[in-house]
Amino acid sequence: MSRALVPISTAGGLSRPPAADQPPGSGRSALDDLLDNWARSHERMGGFISPLLFRSALAADLFLLVLLLIGSQISSSGVSHSHFFLIGGGLVGGLIGLMQALTWPLLAVALLGVLLKVVGHRRTPQPVHVLCAVESVAAMGAGLGWLLVLSLFVLELVLWMIIIALMIAACVLIIGGLIAAAGS
Amino acid sequence: MAEQELVLAPLQDVPRQLELKEAVSRRVLAPARLIGEELEVAGLAPIPDGPLVQQTPHGTWFFAADYLNDPGLRQDRAIAIPDRELTRLHQLRDAGVSVDLIWIAHELPEHWRPDVPLPLVVPDAPRYRQLDQSLEKFVIGAAQLTFKAARGIAIATAAAGALGVGLVGGIATAGVGVDPVILGGIRHPSEPIAFWVVLAQWEWE
Numbered sequence: 334m335s336r337a338l339v340p341i342s343t344a345g346g347l348s349r350p351p352a353a354d355q356p357p358g359s360g361r362s363a364l365d366d367l368l369d370n371w372a373r374s375h376e377r378m379g380g381f382i383s384p385l386l387f388r389s390a391l392a393a394d395l396f397l398l399v400l401l402l403i404g405s406q407i408s409s410s411g412v413s414h415s416h417f418f419l420i421g422g423g424l425v426g427g428l429i430g431l432m433q434a435l436t437w438p439l440l441a442v443a444l445l446g447v448l449l450k451v452v453g454h455r456r457t458p459q460p461v462h463v464l465c466a467v468e469s470v471a472a473m474g475a476g477l478g479w480l481l482v483l484s485l486f487v488l489e490l491v492l493w494m495i496i497i498a499l500m501i502a503a504c505v506l507i508i509g510g511l512i513a514a515a516g517s
Numbered sequence: 518m519a520e521q522e523l524v525l526a527p528l529q530d531v532p533r534q535l536e537l538k539e540a541v542s543r544r545v546l547a548p549a550r551l552i553g554e555e556l557e558v559a560g561l562a563p564i565p566d567g568p569l570v571q572q573t574p575h576g577t578w579f580f581a582a583d584y585l586n587d588p589g590l591r592q593d594r595a596i597a598i599p600d601r602e603l604t605r606l607h608q609l610r611d612a613g614v615s616v617d618l619i620w621i622a623h624e625l626p627e628h629w630r631p632d633v634p635l636p637l638v639v640p641d642a643p644r645y646r647q648l649d650q651s652l653e654k655f656v657i658g659a660a661q662l663t664f665k666a667a668r669g670i671a672i673a674t675a676a677a678g679a680l681g682v683g684l685v686g687g688i689a690t691a692g693v694g695v696d697p698v699i700l701g702g703i704r705h706p707s708e709p710i711a712f713w714v715v716l717a718q719w720e721w722e
Binding site: 383386 | 716
């Protein structure tokens with residue numbers, strides 16, 4: 334069983350006429366053209382990034398970019414100087430500063446990753462595969478770091494809520510005691 | 518994969534057939550013998566007008582096209598050939614083997630049908646598949662560790678809201694063992710036919 338198909342388009346840049354168009358037995362051999370211009374070692378051609386790595390790296394790139402936008406809005410020095418309101422504010426401020434310092438190099442990695450992915454999902458050399466894994470893990474680390482910072486803020490908030498609640502309770506007790514004393 | 522057999526419609530009663538056979542012997546078979554290679558002669562067949570699809574007696578399919586119309590070339594801008602076969606082809610060329618036509622046939626899975634797009638005809642080299650598998654394990658391990666740490670922080674701080682750290686699931690690209698054949702053709706001096714010789718043939722790992 335055989336049938337002819339509609340000829341598929343040739344790859345970009347194939348401008349030379351095929352050797353097949355030459356008269357038989359004369360000129361350049363098709364084997365010469367194949368070996369000199371088109372054949373390449375399969376082992377050295379690179380490989381397609383696996384779907385899992387590709388998607389996780391793409392998600393990591395976007396996550397890092399969002400994280401940078403949010404993280405750059407927080408002033409680490411402001412947090413450090415808020416000793417009165419933020420117990421251990423220096424520690425939180427230092428952590429924010431560290432995360433912000435790490436976010437910029439990570440942004441470069443993220444942008445490089447996005448660029449490589451936008452260029453096309455083609456066979457890529459080993460370092461690009463490794464970069465995808467590095468992006469993914471870096472995004473997880475950065476996410477965890479910022480989660481820790483947010484958790485410390487929440488802890489501070491809870492701590493202040495407890496302090497305020499205790500102060501209100503103390504005030505109520507004092508006022509109640511004063512009223513009771515005045516009544517007696 | 519079943520034994521490969523590219524079906525060529527054999528031609529009989531071709532004028533100047535002896536002359537063509539002599540050219541095949543002089544330009545392909547004799548130079549190959551100089552380096553100890555005994556090339557397999559596929560036979561005399563018409564030069565197709567365009568890419569061909571053929572079903573073999575084993576049920577699998579072959580997609581054959583001139584090397585400049587090869588789907589692997591369109592996909593990778595290069596024709597992937599294993600190192601061993603590439604070296605062998607260079608040796609054949611250096612020995613003086615010369616052909617007018619080169620067609621590359623790719624074996625396609627049995628379930629493939631001509632009305633569906635061609636699958637990936639050149640799988641990744643094994644080392645890339647192994648690297649990706651190792652990296653996937655690393656990323657999944659890191660994700661699990663991150664998830665545990667994040668959950669610990671969330672519980673410790675009694676933070677409201679759900680915390681989800683998930684990874685997009687996926688399955689590593691499975692290498693399809695499609696097996697190519699490179700055919701060299703010597704054109705008939707006057708007729709639109711050629712004498713075909715198997716220059717290289719391999720199975721992807």
